[in-house]
Amino acid sequence: MRIVAKGLTYTYNPRSPFAVQALKGVDITIEEGEFFGIIGHTGSGKSTFLQHLNALVRLTGGYLKVGEYDLSSKKCDVLGLRAKVGMVFQYPEYQLFAETVEKDVMFGLKNFCRDMGEEEMRSAVREALETVGLDYEEVRDRSPFELSGGQKRRAAIAGVIVTKPEVLILDEPAAGLDPLGKKEIMQLLHGIHGGWCKTVVIVSHDMDEIAENCTRAAVFSEGKVVMEDTPAAIFARSDELLLLGLDIPVTAKCARILKERGIALDTDFTSDDLIRKVLAAYAARKEGRGC
């Protein structure tokens, strides 16, 4: 499913003293198959945009099409769309609610796949839990609130992916986790990306995470998309990002200083690439001196 937005606008509390225009004409195209990153300050409009993608916020201005679903049309099949576009909010573990993990994960299925039998549902739940790295037999009858922080996050994600959405949107999926937990969540996303889940869209404040994981990214600022490109091309414009008050990856910070010292590295700003390029430069210089 290709996502295309043109001139998307949205105002909270319109026609009131508290009116805030959150989106001021967003243009963006996310191709099917991408692992797309969304960057931007708190208040830049990222969340408002994301909530448009499965019609949690109804379109009031501009054009938005998600696959065959035209959200600009009043006749848009919202339930159909929501079954195909899964949304994992920030700190999704706060939304766990049922008495057992199995019931919690099954909730989405009961709403989206009403013709599915009980047995079929159970096996879908098992698959979802196993996909996120939880042992079905071990956790199915446990209260989700007894799980550890990282496990709760996974259980909550299982509750969204159980319907196998084609597009998975996650708002800061790794926030608040320890370094290993972060790594595991990203591995989990890469694991499902490319299968039934064709497109992944993540919001992250962690620029290293964007540099290491995304095929392309968009930078939101004051309700607009100000950059849309590969992470390599975006982080090559570090000066502009810093002017926008955004962070840049450690690799970009380092490359920037090296550039000032006359050492230009053609890197894509992933750690591995920077390491390779620096080692190559080092080897080249050593060899140069050896001659």
Next chain:
Amino acid sequence: MEAVRLENVKFAYREGEGSYAVNGVTLSVEEGEFVAVLGRNGSGKSTLAKMINALLIPTEGRAIVFGLDTADEKNTFEIRKSAGMVFQNPDNQTVASIVEDDVAFGPENIGLPREEIGRRIGFALDAVGMSAFRSATPSRLSGGQKQRIAIAGVLAVLPKIMILDESTAMLDPKGRREVMDVVKKLNKERGMTVIFITHFMDEALEADRAVVMHRGETVMDGTPREIFSRSDELEMYGLALPRAAYISKKLAEGGMPVGGAFRAEDLAEEICASLQKA
């Protein structure tokens, strides 16, 4: 003076099951120290923190705060006054609809006279750089601003220790910076003892000392630089090096004469130096 002394403390959420969230920690924190506490989710960091201000009483062992044993109920009030706590979610820590009322909550509860409360609010908001927001509505502030209000609320009680339990986890980079700057300033200028629980390795670099917890025990304790130079151990405990340190380590493994950088700036310096020498 010793601010906190934990003597072989253990804590079990369900007694009798034999599984301890904190399992025999002995730790001493001096007044004025800035200690970062690292560890995986579920390693016992928050449980440990809650034992320092008597929100939890050790199942075994003793927790002593400025000479007072937390197990003695007579001390609870005094201990909570001297050890203030800031939590993770800024939205769960707001009690009033106006900033100054929110900050007044603590001083009101310890029964201070009205004028003194006013002075305390002024002092606390000034210390966190939020004086201009005295009459603002907390729900309309940014995450970093809300956390600074939460810190002000704790400060207004004039604590000697401030415990921050992943208080930067839900903030964006700018908010994180704001909170860290305020905490550092309180530590440096007012000698506030700080216990800072975090998952951000780069934040730990700003502390005087870092303690790593694993399965309810303290497994590493030293300056952040010492801790991060033991990368194999860190990895074993599910933690990671700050990214610059990771890159530096990989470059050294690739044969470059570098090592020891923890920040992007230092990394660039050492790369530059070794390229020039090559």
